[in-house]
Amino acid sequence: MLVYLARRVVYTIPILLGVSLVCFALVHIAPGDPLVSVLPPDASAELQAQLRALYGFDQPYIVQFLRWLGRALQGDLGTSIASGRSVTTEVVTAVGYTLRIAVLATLIGFFFGSLFGFVAGYYRGSAMDRIASFVSVLGVSVPHYWLGMVLVIIFAAILGWLPPTGKGDESSLWESFRHMILPAVTMSVIPMGIVARTVRALVADILSQEFVVGLRAKGLTDAGIFRHVVKNAAPTALAVMGLQLGYLLGGSILIETVFSWPGTGFVLNNAIFQRDLPLLQGTILVLALFFVILNLLVDMLQTALDPRIQRS
Amino acid sequence: MSAVDIRDLRVTFGGVVRAVDGVTLSIERGEVVALIGESGSGKSVTLRSLMRLHPPRATKMEGTIAVEGRDVLAMTPRALADYRGPIVSMIFQEPLLALDPVYTVGEQIMEIILRHEKVSRKEARARALALFERVRIPSPERRLDAYPHEMSGGMRQRAMIALALACRPKVLLADEPTTALDATVQIQILLLLRELQRDLGLSIIFVTHDLGAAVEVADRIAVMYAGRIVEEGTARELIRNPRHPYTIGLLKSRAHGVMEKGTRLDAIPGAPPDLARLPPGCSFAPRCAAAIESCQIEQPPSFVVEGGHRARCFRWKDAPAQLGAQALGAA
Ligand SMILES: Nc1ncnc2c1ncn2[C@@H]1O[C@H](COP(=O)(O)OP(=O)(O)O)[C@@H](O)[C@H]1O
Ligand code: SF4
Ligand SMILES: [Mg+2]
Numbered sequence: 001m002l003v004y005l006a007r008r009v010v011y012t013i014p015i016l017l018g019v020s021l022v023c024f025a026l027v028h029i030a031p032g033d034p035l036v037s038v039l040p041p042d043a044s045a046e047l048q049a050q051l052r053a054l055y056g057f058d059q060p061y062i063v064q065f066l067r068w069l070g071r072a073l074q075g076d077l078g079t080s081i082a083s084g085r086s087v088t089t090e091v092v093t094a095v096g097y098t099l100r101i102a103v104l105a106t107l108i109g110f111f112f113g114s115l116f117g118f119v120a121g122y123y124r125g126s127a128m129d130r131i132a133s134f135v136s137v138l139g140v141s142v143p144h145y146w147l148g149m150v151l152v153i154i155f156a157a158i159l160g161w162l163p164p165t166g167k168g169d170e171s172s173l174w175e176s177f178r179h180m181i182l183p184a185v186t187m188s189v190i191p192m193g194i195v196a197r198t199v200r201a202l203v204a205d206i207l208s209q210e211f212v213v214g215l216r217a218k219g220l221t222d223a224g225i226f227r228h229v230v231k232n233a234a235p236t237a238l239a240v241m242g243l244q245l246g247y248l249l250g251g252s253i254l255i256e257t258v259f260s261w262p263g264t265g266f267v268l269n270n271a272i273f274q275r276d277l278p279l280l281q282g283t284i285l286v287l288a289l290f291f292v293i294l295n296l297l298v299d300m301l302q303t304a305l306d307p308r309i310q311r312s
Numbered sequence: 313m314s315a316v317d318i319r320d321l322r323v324t325f326g327g328v329v330r331a332v333d334g335v336t337l338s339i340e341r342g343e344v345v346a347l348i349g350e351s352g353s354g355k356s357v358t359l360r361s362l363m364r365l366h367p368p369r370a371t372k373m374e375g376t377i378a379v380e381g382r383d384v385l386a387m388t389p390r391a392l393a394d395y396r397g398p399i400v401s402m403i404f405q406e407p408l409l410a411l412d413p414v415y416t417v418g419e420q421i422m423e424i425i426l427r428h429e430k431v432s433r434k435e436a437r438a439r440a441l442a443l444f445e446r447v448r449i450p451s452p453e454r455r456l457d458a459y460p461h462e463m464s465g466g467m468r469q470r471a472m473i474a475l476a477l478a479c480r481p482k483v484l485l486a487d488e489p490t491t492a493l494d495a496t497v498q499i500q501i502l503l504l505l506r507e508l509q510r511d512l513g514l515s516i517i518f519v520t521h522d523l524g525a526a527v528e529v530a531d532r533i534a535v536m537y538a539g540r541i542v543e544e545g546t547a548r549e550l551i552r553n554p555r556h557p558y559t560i561g562l563l564k565s566r567a568h569g570v571m572e573k574g575t576r577l578d579a580i581p582g583a584p585p586d587l588a589r590l591p592p593g594c595s596f597a598p599r600c601a602a603a604i605e606s607c608q609i610e611q612p613p614s615f616v617v618e619g620g621h622r623a624r625c626f627r628w629k630d631a632p633a634q635l636g637a638q639a640l641g642a643a
Contacts, residue, residue, distance in 0.1 A: 213365050214410035218424040218475075219397035221389075231414050307459045308413055 005300065012292050019292070020072070023284040024065050027277055055081070055278075068281065077282030082274045087282035090267060095249070095286060097167065098256075098263030102248035104184035109191030110241045116192070117199025117237075118229075124204055132196060139193030148186040148258040155182060165260040183259040187252060191244035198240045202233040235306035242298035246291045313381055314338040315483050315515035316362065321375035323357050323366065323539075328588040331357040333539035334375075336614075339483075344509055344516040346530035346547075348523060348562070352584055354539040355519040359485045362517070363396055380482050397428050398479040405488040407472040411460040417471045418456030424478045443474035447504060466497035470504070477508065484509075486518045490525065502529055523562060527551065532620070535559050538585050538595040541614075545621030553632075555615075555623035557600050560635050594625070602631040 052058045056067060071078065077087035113136070120132035156164035168179035206212070206229050215225050249264065256265040264283060271280040303309050316339040323332035332354045339345050347355045360366055362377060364384060377384040380399055387395060404410035411420060421440040425431060431439070437456070444452035447470040460468055469489060476484060486505065490498035506529050509516050520526050526533050527547045534544040535558065543556040554560045561580040582599035585591060591598065593608040600607065604627065612626045625631055 210404065210406070210409040211412045213360075214404060215412065216365055217363055217396055217402045217404075219393045219395070219427055219479075220423075221393050224423075224427065228412050228415070232412070235414075306414065307416075308461060 004303070008296055008299065012296055015292055016289065019288040020069055020285055021065070023281055023288065024068065027281050027284075028061060028064075072282075072285060077285070078278035080271075080276055080279040082270070082276045082279065087278050090279060091264075091283050091286045094262060094264045094267040094283070095290070097261060098249055098265065101180050101184040101187060101261065101263065102245055104180055105187035105248055106191050106241060106245045108184060108188035109193075109244065110195050110237075112188075113192040113195025114199050114237065116196040118203055120196065120200040121203025121207065124200075129200075132200070136193040136196035136200075139189035139196070141193075142189065144186055144189070144252060145254040145258050147189065148182070148255055151182050151186055152258070165258075167260075167262060183255055183261050186255050186259075187248060191241065191248065194244060195237065195240055199233060199237050202236055203229060206232045235302045235309075238305065239298045239302045242294055242301065246294040249290050249294075250287055313341075314378075315341045315343070315380060316517065317376075317378040318358075318362075319376045319378075321358065321361060321377060322373070323354075323361055324372040324374075325366075326370050327372070330587050330590060331539055332361065333587075333590065335536075335539070335541055337534055337541060337544070339515050339517060341482075341515055342509075342513050343532065344506075344518060344530045345532045345534060346526035347517060347519045347534050347536055348521065348526050349536035350580075350584055351521070352587075353536040354587075355536055356487050357539075358536070359402070359487050359517060359519055362483075362485060363400055363402060364392055365402075394428070397424055397481065399481060400483045400485060401476040401479070401481040403469075403472050403476045403484065403486040403489045406492050407468040408460055408465075408492075410472065411468070411475075413460055416457050416459055417463070417468075417475070418458075421456075421471075421475050421478050424475060428479045439478065440474070443478060444471070446477070446508075447471070447474045449474070465493050466500065469493060469497075469501055473501075473504065473508070477512070480512075481514070483515045483517070486516060488519050488521065491521060498525070505529065535562070538590065539587060540595065540624060542596065542625070543623045545617070545619075549618070549621045553617070553621070555617050555621070555628040555632060556596075556625045557602050557627075557631050557635055558596050559623075560632060602627050602634050 049058070056064055059067070068078065075088055077091065079085070080087050080090055083090070116132035116136055120129040120136075123129050152164045155162045162182055163179050164182070166179060168175040170176050212225060212228075215228055220228075250268075253265040253269045255261070256263045257269065260266075264287060267279065268283055270276070271283060316337070318335055318337045321332055321335040322330065324330050335354075335358055337345070337358075347358065349355055357366070361373060362379060362384065364373070364387070366373070373385055375385075379395075382395060382399065384392075384395070411417065415423075418437065418440050421443060422433065422436040425436040425439055426433070429436075440456055441452055444455060449455050449467055449470050455463065455467065455471070460471075463471065469492075473489075489505065490501050493501060502525055505516070505518075508514065518526070518529060530547055532544060533547050533550050534541045535550070535556065536542065537558050543550065543554065543559045550559060551563065554563055558580070565580065580599060585595050585598065591608070593606070593610055594600070594603070594612050597603045597607045606626055612624045614622045614624050615628050616622055617628060627634075
């Protein structure tokens, strides 16, 4: 198991290197002058050249990349052109915000997704199945900014139960939590739909297997068999949940905009529109890093849970 | 009281497929009966009916099944669950599919013990270990912690047998317990079953494609065709004096060396009838060389040949001669 783990960790190194190269390239291939947002329109050519040299944009790409990578390895992702603050700080703060609602959204989505999935898988073809399937399709296909706005109208504007936007007073845990609920619920419909579909298919497949007949033949009741269904479905269902968390970490630009939530989606959005190259690169790199690590964790979890996967 | 008494059992799936169509069979305590017949003749369905393992909504079961004096078809779900395991249990054809892949075999054996008896986990584990020793699994302590896919086919089938015996059942149902195994392992498993049967006084119904295995292990043999038992008798009676053309066909295919151990009983020309549209007369008529006109119109009843030897054939007296059974007997 330890050897397996070590090998998996080593395998992620080339992946991360590739990821950083791709994200560096993508950002630089895009047309437009990176300094346009900070330079006054009438800046002299001399000033432009000075700033360019200051940020290192005058160097060949390969030098820029290696420098950037070298600093990144030490935790320094450069300085945001727009705000002048450290990219690392900005990204870490944004990830922190997104992580909060993403985790909450994943938990909500996993809970209801599993619930719908189990009901639908157990009672295939019944009205319950159709309702659960409808809800899960809705979850994947409904526009999230729209859902977000509907929720805001209902729960904030009409009922007044929850705050409509913002992150709230962070010294109060309860206030912070109340601000997280609407964005997290809005975000949760995606993992909910996907988890519901996955679990439904898993449960249907498990129930059709011969070993379920074997369990009946042992005198197990439906409750006793349920335990086996859960344990068989768990590795895949949890893996899907982990990957969903990864996707949600990218933040949803639309959801974070609707709720003015200062997460990664929000930061990426600003970085793109302001052509803030260091911030854009840094954010993408950190997100990619999270995603790769999460994948690794999911894989290891699955290996630990599922005895059928060879640990070699 | 017989261990198993099946009367005129009819099992219909989805309202049309008559997989079992009037099976009457009784098994004495301590007796081993083999069910043989081509694939699709209703052997597994008959066996599973004894534990009511068919999907309840899609299945209609008629007739009566009494096991150790209990009316199986009248049982409540609770009574049924209590009955499965300690009274009757089953050995499946493919243990790799019949065992849960994500639990160790030890856990699965402990589970059935804990389900039916008030014992501690420690005791249950000790019992599982003793069972593994009983079915002669080497390094049993270690093997208890193995997952099904980590064992060889033969070991897995031994573990399956241990599981089936865990709650000391009175009746053991074995659905082609050796079909998935290599020839040498098949023999070991058959011998093990026979030994356990003697030691524990089990009644066994044993389904097989393999006439050789049936003769080896069974006291009596029942031959199934299209959901009916067409001939039954002791192994000796059936081999020496077969009365039904289908049985004769099976024996012939074997006598000609076509039927090696484990091969399918498919040496008779033609195919079994569609169970959703059974002919009005004898269901073997379309393939039968001895068929006469009345075979097409009426179903043959079960004729008594001698003692417990019965055949469902209008021509049970003369069909064998016509089909050359004498030559067979001489071979
Ligand atoms: N659950 C089921 N639903 C519908 N048909 C079934 C079911 N189980 C078995 N059958 C059908 O019943 C017939 C007899 O099957 P089976 O008893 O398994 O044959 P075998 O003699 O090979 O064991 C087959 O035609 C099979 O397709
Ligand atoms: S009853 Fe007629 S058709 Fe059926 S097996 Fe006997 S001879 Fe053949
Ligand atoms: Mg079968």
